[in-house]
Amino acid sequence: MPALDGMRVLDMTQYEAGTACTQALAWLGADVVKVERPEVGDPARGAFNSSTDSEYFVNWNSNKRSVTVDLQKAEGRQLLLDMVPHYEVFIENYGPGVI
Incomplete structure (x- = not known):
């Protein structure tokens, strides 16, 4: 059994770090579970002018599931707040004030 089997991680990260x-x-x-923006998703999906999910995105996001949440809308922000308690780990790398 893998070391972290059963741990739930909510991922709001972008790019390599x-x-x-x-x-x-x-x-x-x-x-x-990776949280992405509606319509564009993670900016890395279109990295290097890719018309489909870029190899860069696929490489760094393998073994993850994705969900789209619109944080620009009150409903999206509430959905995120409702999701967080169901995860042991919440990771984000946005600038100050985004979340």
């Missing part, structure tokens, strides 16, 4: 961390947790067996 955060996604490498949550990917390592996923490799160790954690159930990682």
